[in-house]
Amino acid sequence: MPLVAGVDSSTQSCKIVVRDAATGALVRSGSARHPDGTEVNPGAWWTAFQEAAIAAGGLADVSALAVGGQQHGMVVLDSEGEVIRPALLWNDTRSAQAAADLIVDLGAAAGVPGEQAWAEAVGTVPVASITATKLRWLADAEPENAGRIAAVALPHDWLTWRIAGFGPRSQGLEPDLAALTTDRSDASGTGYFDAAGSDGAGEYRRDLLALALRRDVADVESIVLPRVVAPAESAGSGDAQVVGDAVGGAVLGAGAGDNAAAALGLGMVTGDVAVSIGTSGVVSAIAGAPTSDVSGMVTGFADATGAYLPLACTLNASRVLDAARAVIGVDHAGLSRLALQAPGGADGLVLVPYLEGERTPNRPDATGTVHGLTLKSSTPEHFARAYVEGMLCGLADGLDALREQGVAVERLLLIGGGAQSEAVRRVAPEVFGMPVVVPEPGEYVADGAARQAAWVLTGDENPPAWTTSSTRTYEAEAVPAIRQRYAEVRDLS
C-alpha cells in the first residue's frame, strides 16, 4: 500500500506528514523551524525540509510528495539558479508604497480607478503581500538585482524545484529554470496571474509582470515563470542524489498555496469557511466562480482543484496571542485560562491588533492600540481577553467581507496553531455570531499536499476520498457588543 508525503513550508516552520495513499491514515510526521524575519534566504527552507524529513523518519518509502507553502514570497533567481537576494515574504510590508503605485499605474493605463482595473484583471487589488508589489519594490530599490532576474518563483515552487534535484550551479546542481513548476492556486497570489483566464485554467499576465518591473512586455518575455501544473498532474520526480535517500524518486505533485492546500486537507465544500489562525489570519472559502472585490478586502485566489478560493488575510493572528503571552508572562494554557476568567467584552477594554501593520484592511503602517483602559480592566485577565477578542474581531471583519462578496457561510472551521487555544475556541462563536467547528489538531496544509500527492498517483478526476478528521463544535451566545466596541475604535489610530 503506497505512502505519500505532504509538506507545509509555512512561515514559521516546515511540517511533513506521511500518509497511506488509499485511506489517508497518518503513518508518521516531523517538523523543523524556519528562521524568524520577513526576509529569508530560501536555503533555510531547504535545510528545514531535510530536517523535517529526518524527523518524519525519512521519505525513502514514499511514492509521491507535494509541497504546500506560504504564499506570495518573492524568490528571484539568476540564470545560474542562484537566489539573487533573500526572499521577501508575504508579511514584509516594505512594498506598501509599490502597491499604491501599481494601483495608480494600472488605473491610468486602463482609464478606470486602479482598484477596479486590478480587480478585473486578476481578482485582487494589490497590497504589500502580493508578489508583484515586491517586484516593483525590487525594481525601484535594487535595480541591479532586478536586472539580473532570470526567473521568479514562489516558496513552494522553489522548494519543489530543489526536491526535484535542480538548484544553483555553484552547489553542483543543474540550474534548469524551465523545470520550475507551480500550480494555479499559488500563481493566483502573484498579481500577474489571472486564475479565471483561459477558460478557468488560468494564465499569466506578462503585461502586469512588465508593469511591476517597469519594463516593456517584450523585455520580460525571457523571464521564466514556473509552468502551471494541473491539479492531478505530476510536476516531475524527486531526485535521490540531492537528498540522499530522503525522497527516493517519488512522483512530485504540483503543490499549492498553503490556504488552498488546507482546503483540500479539510475536504472543504461550498458553504464551508476556514478560519486559520497561523502567523497569518485567514478566512477562506471554496467558490465556483471568481470574485473581484474592488475594496481589496477579499482577494480572488484559486483553490487546488480548479475552483476558486476567495480569501481575506490579516497579518495579525497567532502572534497576537504570542505577544499577549509575552506581555503577561504566561504560557499558552495560562493565557487561555486568564482570558476565560474575564467577562465577554473585557469590560470595554479593546485591543486593535495591528501589531505588524495590517493587510486587511490595508493599513501597512498601523500599530496596535489599546482602548478603554480603566482601573477595573487593568488586570491580566482583561488583557488576555482583549488580545483574544481583538485578534478574532480582525478575522470577523474578513468574514463579513467574504459575505459581501456573496460567499455562502454555512460552517466555520477553526484551524492553525492558534486554534489550539481553548479561549480562542470558546470566544470565537461569541465574536462570529455562529458556532465554530474545530477539527482535531493537525497539519491540514501538509495533509492537503499529501492528498494532492495521492491524487497524482491515482490520476482520477477527483482527489481520493480520505476520511475527514473528527470535529468538536463550540457554541455560545453571540456577544455583539464585542464587535460594536471594536468597530468604534478600530480606525482611530
Ligand SMILES: Nc1ncnc2c1ncn2[C@@H]1O[C@H](COP(=O)(O)OP(=O)(O)O)[C@@H](O)[C@H]1O
Ligand atoms: N496552544 C496554543 N494556543 C495558542 N497558540 C498556539 C498554541 N500552540 C501553538 N500556537 C501558535 O501557533 C503558531 C504557529 O501556528 P502555525 O499554524 O503552525 O503557523 P504558520 O503556519 O504560520 O507557521 C505560533 O505562533 C504558536 O505560538
Ligand SMILES: O=C(CO)[C@@H](O)[C@H](O)COP(=O)(O)O
Ligand atoms: O499571505 C497569505 C495568504 O494570502 C498567508 O496565508 C501566507 O500564505 C502565510 O501563511 P501562514 O504561514 O501564516 O500559514
